[in-house]
Amino acid sequence: MRRTIWSTMVMAVTVVAIGMAPAHAGPSDSGGPAPSPTAKVDKALRERVADGHQVRVNVTTRTRADLPEAAQAGEVVHRLRTLPVVTMRVDEADLDRLAAQPGVVSVAEDRPERATLVESVPLIGGDKTRAAGLTGAGSVVAVLDTGVATHHPFLRGRVTSEACFSPVDAGYGATSLCPDGTDQQEGTGSADSEAGPCAALDCDHGTHVAGIAAGNGQNVTDAPAAGVAPGASIFALQVFSRIDSEAYCGLDAAPCVLSFPSAQLSALEMVLDMKQSGMPVVAANMSLGGSSLYTAACPTDIRKPAIDALYAAGVATVVSAGNGGSATGVTAPACVSSAIAVGSTTKQDEISYFSNRGPLVDVFAPGSDIVSSVRDNGWENLSGTSMAAPHVAGAFAVLHQTFPTRTVAELEALLKSTGKPVTYAGTTTPRIQLDAAALSAQPGTPAGENAWKLAANGTDTAGTNPLTSVGGPVFAAADAPYSLSGAASFNGSTAFLKGRTSAVKTTQDYTVSAWVKINSAVEATAVCQGTSKYQAFYLGYDPTNKGWMFQTTTTNDADNDWVTAEGGTGTGPVGTWAHLVATYKAPVSGVSGTGRMTLYQNGSYQGRATNLTPQYDADLPLTVGGCVNSATATTPYKAFPGKVADVRVYPYAMDAAQAGKASATVPTGWTAGMPEDEWKLNGAGTDTAGLNPFTLSGGASWSTDKPTGTALTGSASFNGSTGMLKSKQAAVNTLGDYTVSAWVKINSAVAATAICQGTTQHQAFYIGYDPTNKGWMFQTTTTNETDTDWVSVEGDANSGPVGTWAHIVATYKAPVSGDATSGLMSVYQNGVLQDSTRNMTPQYDSSLPLTVGGCVNSASSTAPYDAFPGNVADVHVFPRTLTATEVAALG
Numbered sequence: 041m042r043r044t045i046w047s048t049m050v051m052a053v054t055v056v057a058i059g060m061a062p063a064h065a066g067p068s069d070s071g072g073p074a075p076s077p078t079a080k081v082d083k084a085l086r087e088r089v090a091d092g093h094q095v096r097v098n099v100t101t102r103t104r105a106d107l108p109e110a111a112q113a114g115e116v117v118h119r120l121r122t123l124p125v126v127t128m129r130v131d132e133a134d135l136d137r138l139a140a141q142p143g144v145v146s147v148a149e150d151r152p153e154r155a156t157l158v159e160s161v162p163l164i165g166g167d168k169t170r171a172a173g174l175t176g177a178g179s180v181v182a183v184l185d186t187g188v189a190t191h192h193p194f195l196r197g198r199v200t201s202e203a204c205f206s207p208v209d210a211g212y213g214a215t216s217l218c219p220d221g222t223d224q225q226e227g228t229g230s231a232d233s234e235a236g237p238c239a240a241l242d243c244d245h246g247t248h249v250a251g252i253a254a255g256n257g258q259n260v261t262d263a264p265a266a267g268v269a270p271g272a273s274i275f276a277l278q279v280f281s282r283i284d285s286e287a288y289c290g291l292d293a294a295p296c297v298l299s300f301p302s303a304q305l306s307a308l309e310m311v312l313d314m315k316q317s318g319m320p321v322v323a324a325n326m327s328l329g330g331s332s333l334y335t336a337a338c339p340t341d342i343r344k345p346a347i348d349a350l351y352a353a354g355v356a357t358v359v360s361a362g363n364g365g366s367a368t369g370v371t372a373p374a375c376v377s378s379a380i381a382v383g384s385t386t387k388q389d390e391i392s393y394f395s396n397r398g399p400l401v402d403v404f405a406p407g408s409d410i411v412s413s414v415r416d417n418g419w420e421n422l423s424g425t426s427m428a429a430p431h432v433a434g435a436f437a438v439l440h441q442t443f444p445t446r447t448v449a450e451l452e453a454l455l456k457s458t459g460k461p462v463t464y465a466g467t468t469t470p471r472i473q474l475d476a477a478a479l480s481a482q483p484g485t486p487a488g489e490n491a492w493k494l495a496a497n498g499t500d501t502a503g504t505n506p507l508t509s510v511g512g513p514v515f516a517a518a519d520a521p522y523s524l525s526g527a528a529s530f531n532g533s534t535a536f537l538k539g540r541t542s543a544v545k546t547t548q549d550y551t552v553s554a555w556v557k558i559n560s561a562v563e564a565t566a567v568c569q570g571t572s573k574y575q576a577f578y579l580g581y582d583p584t585n586k587g588w589m590f591q592t593t594t595t596n597d598a599d600n601d602w603v604t605a606e607g608g609t610g611t612g613p614v615g616t617w618a619h620l621v622a623t624y625k626a627p628v629s630g631v632s633g634t635g636r637m638t639l640y641q642n643g644s645y646q647g648r649a650t651n652l653t654p655q656y657d658a659d660l661p662l663t664v665g666g667c668v669n670s671a672t673a674t675t676p677y678k679a680f681p682g683k684v685a686d687v688r689v690y691p692y693a694m695d696a697a698q699a700g701k702a703s704a705t706v707p708t709g710w711t712a713g714m715p716e717d718e719w720k721l722n723g724a725g726t727d728t729a730g731l732n733p734f735t736l737s738g739g740a741s742w743s744t745d746k747p748t749g750t751a752l753t754g755s756a757s758f759n760g761s762t763g764m765l766k767s768k769q770a771a772v773n774t775l776g777d778y779t780v781s782a783w784v785k786i787n788s789a790v791a792a793t794a795i796c797q798g799t800t801q802h803q804a805f806y807i808g809y810d811p812t813n814k815g816w817m818f819q820t821t822t823t824n825e826t827d828t829d830w831v832s833v834e835g836d837a838n839s840g841p842v843g844t845w846a847h848i849v850a851t852y853k854a855p856v857s858g859d860a861t862s863g864l865m866s867v868y869q870n871g872v873l874q875d876s877t878r879n880m881t882p883q884y885d886s887s888l889p890l891t892v893g894g895c896v897n898s899a900s901s902t903a904p905y906d907a908f909p910g911n912v913a914d915v916h917v918f919p920r921t922l923t924a925t926e927v928a929a930l931g
Contacts, residue, residue: 080138080139080144080145080146080147081135081138081139081146081147082148085097085135085147085148085149086132086135088149089130089131089132089135090132092131092132093131094129094130094131094211095129095130095149095211096117096127096128096129096149096150096151096209096211096212096300097114097127097128097129097130097135097147097148097149097150098125098126098127098147098148098149098150098301098302098342099113099125099126099127099128099138099144099146099147100124100125100144100145100146100147100148100342101124101125101126101143101144101145102124102142102143102144102145102876103124103143103873103874103875103876104124104873105143105836106124106141106143106144107124107126109141109143110126110128110138110141110143110144111126111128113128113130113134113137113138113141114128114129114130114131114134114137114138115128115129115130116128117129117207117209118207118223118302118306120302120305120306120309121309122309123305123309123345123346124145125302125305125342127150127207127300127302129209129211130147135147146340148342150207150300150301150302151288151300151301151330152212152214152281152283152288152298152299152300153298153299153300153301153328153329153330153331154296154298154299154328154329154331160252160387160405160406160410160427160431161264161265161266161267161268161431163387163406164268164405164406164431164435164471164472164473164474164475165473165474165475165476165478165479166266166267166268166434166438166474166475167265168474168475168479169438169474169475169478169479170265170266170270172478172479174438174441174442174478174479175266175269175270175271175272175438175441176254176268176269176270176271176272176434176437176438176440176441177271177272177441178271178320178440178441179269179272179273179320179321179322179323179436179437179440179441180200180201180272180273180274180275180319180320180321180322180437181250181253181254181269181272181273181274181275181321181322181323181324181325181430181433181434181436181437182274182275182277182307182311182321182323182324182325182355183246183249183250183253183274183275183276183277183325183430183433184277184279184304184307184308184311184324184325184326184328185245185246185249185250185276185277185278185279185280185325185326185327185328186217186233186238186243186244186245186246186247186278186280186297187204187217187231187232187233187238187243187246187247187276187278187280188202188231188232188233188246188247188250188274188276189232189233189234189244189247189413189414189415190202190229190231190232190234190276191232191234192247192251192413192415192417193260193263193417194251194255194256194257194260194263194264194267194412194413195247195250195251195254195255195256195274195413197256198250198254198255198256198272198273198274199231199250199273199274199275199276200273200274200275201273201275201276201314201319202226202227202228202229202230202231202232202275202276202277202278203224203225203226203227203230203231203275203276203277203278203307203310204216204217204218204219204224204225204226204230204231204277204278205223205224205277205278205279205303205304205306205307206218206223206224206278206279206280206281206303207223207281207300207302207303208223208281209281212283212285212288213283213284213285213288213294213295214281214282214283214284214298214300215237215281215282215284216237216281216282217236217237217238217241217243217278217280217281217282217297218230218236218278219232219235219236219237219238220236221236221237224306230278231246231276231277231278233246233247233278233415234415234416237282238278238297241282241295241297242297243280243297243415244414244415244420245297245327245426246276246278247412247413247414247415248410248412248413248414248420248422248427249325249327249412249426249427249429249430250267250274250276250413250430251264251267251412251413252267252268252410252412252427252430252431252434253267253268253269253272253274253323253325253430253431253433253434253437254267254268254269254270254271254272254273254274254434254437255267255270255412255413256270256271257270258270262419263413263419264411264412264419267412267430267434268430268431268433268434268435268437268438268474269434269435269437269438271437271441272322272434272437275311275314275319275321277307277310277311279299279300279303279304279306279307279328280297280298280299280303281297281298281299281300281303282295282296282297283295283296283297283298299328301342301343304326304328304343304373305342305343305346308324308343308346308347308350308357309346311324311350311355312346312349312350312353312355312925315350315353315354315355316353316925321355322354322355322356322436322437322440323355323356323357323358323432323433323434323436323437324350324355324356324357324358324433325358325429325430325433326357326358326359326360326373326379326429327359327360327424327425327426327427327429327430328359328360328426329359329360329361329362329370329371329372329373329374330371330372331364331371332371332372333362333364333366333368333369333370333371333396334369334370334371334372334374334375334400335368335369335398335399335400336375336400337375337376337377337400338372338373338375338376339377339860339861341372341373341375341376343372343373343376344373344376344377344378347373347376347378347379348376348378348923349923349924349925351378351448352923352925352926353925354447354448355448356380356433356436356448356451356452357373357376357378357379357380358379358380358382358429358430358432358433358436359373359374359376359379359380359381359382359429360374360382360424360425360426360428360429361374361381361382361383361384361395361396361397361400361401361425361428362374362395362396362425363394363395363396363424363425363426364394364396365393365394365395365396366396366397366398367397367398367464367465368397368398368399369396369398369400370396370398370400370401371396374396374400374401375400380402380403380432380452381400381401381402381403382401382402382403382404382405382407382425382428382429382431382432383395383396383397383401383403383404383405383407383425383428383469384404384405384406384407384408384423384424384425384427384428385404385405385406385407385408385428385462385471386406386408386409387406387408387409389460389462389471391404391462391464392407392408392423392425392428394423394424394425395407395425395428396425397464397467397469398467399467401469402452402456402469403432403455403456403459403469403470403471403472404428404459404462404469404470404471404472405428405429405431405432405435405471405472406427406428406431406471407423407424407425407426407427407428407431408423408427409421409423410422410423410427412427431472432455432472435455435472435474435477436448436451438474438478439451439454439455439474439477439478442478449694453690453692453694454477455470455472455474455477456470456692457470457690457692458470458473458476458477459471459472459473459476459477460473507537507538507539507540507664508537508538508539508540509535509537510534510535510536510537510538510674510675510676511531511533511534511535511536511674511675511676512531512534512535513528513529513530513531513535513536513537513665514528514529514535515527515528515529516529519557519683520685521555521557521617521619521685521686526685527555527557527683527684527685528664528665528683528684528685529682529683530664530665530666530679530680530681530682530683530684531679531681532559532560532562532564532679532680532681532682533675533679533681534675534676534679535665535679536663536664536665536666536668536676536679536680537663537664537665538661538662538663538668538673539661539662539663540661541659541661542569542658542659542660542661542662543569543661543662543689544569544576544577544658544662544689546569546576546577546592546658547626548626549624549625549626549692549693550623550624550689550690550692550693551621551622551623551624551688551689551690551692551693551694552567552577552579552621552622552687552688552689552690553619553620553621553622553686553687553688553690554566554567554579554619554620554664554684554685554686554687554688555617555618555619555620555683555684555685555686556579556581556588556617556618556619556620556682556683556684557615557616557617557618557682557683557684558581558612558614558615558680558681558682559614559615559681559682560614560681560682561581561583561586561614562581562583562681563580563581563582563583563678564580564581564666564678564679564680564681564682565578565579565580565581565665565666565667565676565678565679565680566578566579566580566581566620566664566665566680566682566684567579567662567663567664567684567687568580568662568663568664568666568667568668568678569658569660569661569662569663570658570660570663570667570668570669571593571658571660571669572660572669572670573669574593574667574669575591575593575658575667576592576593576658576660577590577591577592577593577622577624577658578590578591578667578678579620579622580678580680581612581680582606582612585606585607585608585609585610586609586610586611586612586613586614587606587607587608587609587610587611587612587646588606588607588611588612588618588620588639588641588646589604589605589606589607589639589647590604590605590606590620590622590637590638590639591603591604591605592624592637592651603637603649603650603651604649605622605637605638605639605646605647605648605649606639606646606647607639607641607646607647608646608647608773608775608776610887611641611646611773611775611776612641613770613887617683618641618642619641619642619643620639620640620641621639621640621641621694622637622638622639622640623636623637623638623640623693623694624636624637624638624693625637625693627651627652627653634652635650635651635652635653636648636649636650636693637649637650637651641776642773642920643920644773644776644777644778644854644920645776645777646776662689663676664684664687665679665680665684666678666679666680734765734766734767734892735765735766735767736765737762737763737764737765737766737902737903738759738761738762738763738764738902738903738904739758739759739761739762739763740756740757740758740759740763740764740765740893741756741757741763742754742755742756742757743755743756743757743911745757745785745911746783746845746913747783747785747845747847747913748845750783750914752783752913752914754913755783755785755911755912755913756892756893756911756912756913757910757911758892758893758894758907758908758909758910758911758912759907759909760787760788760790760792760907760908760909760910761903761907762903762904762907763893763894763904763907764891764892764893764894764896764903764904764907764908765891765892765893766889766890766891766896766901767889767890767891770797770886770887770888770889770890771797771889771890771917772797772804772805772886772890772917774797774804774805774820774886775854776854777852777853777854777920777921778851778852778917778918778920778921779849779850779851779852779916779917779918779920779921779922779927780795780805780807780849780850780915780916780917780918781847781848781849781850781914781915781916781918781927781930782794782795782807782847782848782892782912782913782914782915782916783845783846783847783848783911783912783913783914784807784816784845784846784847784848784910784911784912785843785844785845785846785910785911785912786809786840786842786843786908786909786910787842787843787909787910787911788842788909788910789809789811789814789842790809790811790909791808791809791810791811791906792808792809792894792906792907792908792909792910793806793807793808793809793894793895793904793906793907793908794806794807794808794809794848794892794893794908794910794912795807795890795891795892795912795915796808796890796891796894796895796896796904796906797886797888797889797890797891798886798888798891798895798896798897799821799886799888799897800888800897800898801897802821802895802897803819803821803895804820804821804886804888805818805819805820805821805850805852805886806818806819806895806906807848807850807867808906808908809840809908810834810840813834813835813836813837813838814837814838814839814840814841814842815834815835815836815837815838815839815840815874816834816835816839816840816846816848816867816869816874817832817833817834817835817867818832818833818834818848818850818865818866818867819831819832819833820852820865820879831865831877831879832877833865833866833867833874833875833876833877834867834874834875835867835869835874835875836874839869839874840869845911846869846870847869847870847871847930848867848868848869849867849868849869849871849922849927849930850865850866850867850868851864851865851866851867851868851921851922851927852864852865852921853865853921855878855879855880855881862880863878863879863880864876864877864878864921865877865878865879868924868927871927871928871930873924890917891904892908892912892915893907893908893912894906894907894908916930
């Protein structure tokens with residue numbers, strides 16, 4: 041039976057504060073740390089109910105299947121459609137019942153939060169982009185706020201969609217601000233701040249924010265010339281409630297308007313739905329936040345999964361950093377790692393006295409004394425990080441118009457790399473400079489205005505640093521990786537490519553990426569920039585470890601120690617293409633997180649090292665196919681026997697999201713954001729990526745039987761005894777993150793394996809059938825011992841009827857020490873999450889072939905065990921953990 045299951049979230053419960061001129065602003069870090077992510081019910085919440093009071097809480101469960109039991113513990117006041125979260129009113133006994141339920145992940149108070157242009161738009165270059173015709177036309181900016189005065193002349197025609205989420209709760213003195221008085225309203229007029237209860241309250245905040253992002257002052261008397269993106273449309277979402285309680289508004293401050301996190305979550309969910317339905321939303325602005333300060337990312341914030349999903353869908357969630365004047369922390373949800381956290385600067389590019397700052401702030405934007413629209417067709421000068429955030433949201437609309445194929449990560453990186461540096465207390469954060477981002481970086485080049493790229497024919501596509509062929513490298517279209525048109529081939533002795541000048545400033549931040557394939561297990565260098573003694577950095581192959589590595593040095597001494605980041609043993613099989621991304625964050629004295637070098641392979645993290653000594657400044661040419669110690673050298677050392685393609689250099693250190701999602705070419709035909717190095721079984725039994733073909737053996741055949749409603753042409757049929765498909769080499773790196781998906785149908789209720797990658801003793805992982813439960817399951821192991829415990833996730837009883845096609849997706853997030861979110865394995869059926877659990881023991885590294893129709897413990901095996909009696913089609917392997925949204929797109 042198909043279940044609707046929500047992905048797990050943890051909700052923060054402070055009330056969001058509008059970030060206008062801060063009445064209580066001042067330097068303070070006293071907000072305290074984030075609540076412990078491991079605490080199911082925090083101490084403060086228990087103290088709130090100790091005297092018999094009831095409180096409003098957000099309850100997050102492991103899956104949606106756990107919601108009915110949780111809902112019995114108290115009074116349900118709000119449900120979400122696609123997330124495992126329910127909002128309830130509970131007392132102390134109810135909290136005890138929730139804490140005892142194994143399916144409950146967290147219980148947090150749904151505490152309401154506050155909401156946190158004449159000169160500012162030209163300051164960031166918005167007048168220049170507007171003059172160039174870059175207005176954000178064709179894009180939508182979602183504004184989650186107090187609603188918008190939809191008939192204001194500055195916004196007339198800009199507001200094209202509206203919705204209202206305004207919880208009612210007598211215990212908090214909360215009443216609805218939706219114009220029709222209900223707690224949820226959609227359609228025209230539903231977010232009009234000059235209609236309904238808002239008309240009698242101060243609901244100007246959202247109108248002011250929307251004007252900064254997308255106002256248009258053309259032919260409007262006394263108006264600012266324009267917001268940042270005057271051609272963009274506005275999706276107005278009212279997420280505030282009227283609060284008549286001094287406990288939340290402050291002494292003598294009631295009534296006030298505050299926002300429940302549950303309302304914000306409903307709005308984010310709607311923005312994602314609309315994006316997936318075709319609305320061209322490029323940014324969601326949240327000029328709001330709680331009062332607690334976070335000095336590190338907040339992975340348990342209730343809004344994170346929704347913000348993550350928007351990020352993956354191409355929507356930047358732009359959040360004000362908060363107005364507490366903190367030097368080290370930001371408020372939630374600005375602390376969410378995939379959000380764009382925005383601090384405020386003055387028009388003199390000084391940090392606004394009220395603005396939070398520190399390592400979690402991604403960018404600054406003007407936020408002091410900003411004139412924009414308010415009610416009654418008026419204008420007002422307001423200050424706050426709330427005013428800074430919409431400058432950035434509007435900037436995303438302009439950049440999306442300029443570079444429509446770039447990802448959120450690439451556009452964020454472009455804003456950062458072209459911004460004006462603001463330095464304070466050992467930290468440098470860019471203030472956005474939109475004209476530099478939109479007009480200096482031409483479409484078609486990688487993110488970063490001075491990026492350098494190797495084309496298929498060996499030329500530098502930026503035209504600034506052409507390569508010279510030395511010793512006979514060959515450029516050919518044959519055996520190029522995926523959708524690339526060619527690759528450079530090197531003979532491992534004389535052939536290499538040499539740039540005219542250096543391409544990497546090795547004393548500063550940088551990223552280098554490339555497709556690489558080595559033909560023999562020897563010590564060799566694919567990409568290098570040398571010094572007069574050796575290499576300032578290189579990407580190369582370690583034959584002892586049988587994997588790829590990234591090395592840097594510190595001085596020009598020949599006997600200097602190398603600092604190395606590399607993957608696990610056996611992660612770089614000979615003859616196999618791999619996409620490498622090496623990132624380097626230059627060391628800054630006294631600043632943590634710098635001096636860090638990281639290696640990614642095929643979108644997955646491989647290894648990290650720290651080199652805190654300032655790097656040697658290499659001025660020799662960049663070389664591909666080996667290294668040189670002289671600009672006039674005609675033969676490389678550590679020469680590379682293999683192929684290299686699509687080398688790119690970026691003048692900044694990519695973050696994990698960029699290196700994992702946007703670092704390489706997407707294959708032709710993919711529009712769902714899937715990784716480029718996926719491996720897929722097509723209807724004829726071949727690997728459509730062309731790298732890992734199958735061998736058909738035993739009683740296996742190709743059949744026209746296929747899942748209905750798909751574009752598939754057939755499937756592989758297995759007899760349940762001798763038939764199987766066996767790949768040439770391993771397809772899954774079982775030590776890293778991965779996802780495996782397939783259509784499966786079993787013809788008899790027996791214990792059998794549809795897809796497997798074995799070890800010499802058993803299976804590193806498999807997707808199979810459980811005849812006792814009559815459902816599909818995904819299992820992993822930890823060692824090569826035959827008696828090791830298996831860790832399993834599987835569907836409900838009777839969820840896998842015999843003779844019925846099912847689409848199964850197994851996702852695995854490799855364990856990382858100290859990261860409570862890692863080690864997660866999940867199984868989905870027909871796009872719906874069935875079960876999740878954690879396996880925190882590092883996985884056994886399987887180097888055996890991938891098999892379909894059963895398992896093997898030897899690459900030479902001719903018959904499987906746990907043989908599968910049925911059909912399998914459309915097998916995919918992805919080198920990362922797909923999100924629930926991506927999983928839903930697969931079937």
